[in-house]
Amino acid sequence: MRLVIARCQVDYAGRLTAHLPMATRLLLVKADGSVSVHSDDRAYKPLNWMSPPCWLTEDGGTWTVANKAGEKLVITLEEVLHDSAHELGAEPGLVKDGVEAHLQELLAEHITTLGDGYSLIRREYMTAIGPVDILCRSDAGATVAVEIKRRGEIDGVEQLTRYLELLNRDPLLAPVHGVFAAQLIKPQARTLAEDRGIRCVTLDYDALRGIESDEFRLF
Incomplete structure (x- = not known):
């Protein structure tokens, strides 16, 4: 430059x-x-x-x-x-606060955000088609696969659907339910997820970090 x-x-x-x-x-x-x-x-x-x-x-x-x-x-x-x-070199790009990897880490630490009695099995549960963000167990003992996005769109639902189809072939895990978790979920993605029996959860990034929201407060 x-x-x-x-x-x-x-x-x-x-x-x-x-x-x-x-x-x-x-x-x-x-x-x-x-x-x-x-x-x-x-x-x-x-x-x-x-x-x-x-x-x-x-x-x-x-x-x-x-x-x-x-x-x-x-x-x-x-x-x-x-x-x-001045030679600035290659631009690594913007690293945004609240990227998916950090959301995954925070949700794993606070897995009961998904519901009382939930417990973590593991993060990055590897399958033949890629890693599931979080594999956990519900209070009823069912296996739950969680796909995490910053912005929840249709392609994220499709990705989770493929994981669920594969995981449900494993008799040690089946039946496996799905949770689609994001900071913002598009209406079309929510409709598709619910039609496929996948529960949608909107994540509050500040709440996961333990930061009290100042929304609707004067001081």
Whole structure:
């Protein structure tokens, strides 16, 4: 990524025209070829930009950024205050709080969230088609397979259905019931699960972590 702080004016010509008068701004040139112009406000949103694929040509104090559509972003530099380049490397992506692995760990620790008398058999119970998130036993002694998602959608129900079909062939486990657990369950997924005899449970992530909710509280 290249960072340039400069006094500049910016002119855009394309489907419409736009002009930014001379002022000090931050210019970002990213590895994907995009060029964006930022001021010292507006949070992350640029004043103007050109998305890839586009090409930057520098001619003295003039930058011209063009794309296949014939649009041009012309940046005229009056004074360059800073110019540096940095290699950021591969982006590992956003790691969200409350991912499925953590939900699985928390639910295993608080298995009675599924009902009084429930007990854990094991996490990541391996089958021939993949691991079941949690295998547990209900208060009535029945085996229960639990599939955990952040967002419960139809594909998650289908996944649990395949596990149940396989587990119920094992005479040591059968009959095996299913629980589809998620922070949010889509209506279509809930309808399909209930039609197949699978119980749906909505997980409260904060409650599992022992954090008291401040919803509906003034202080």
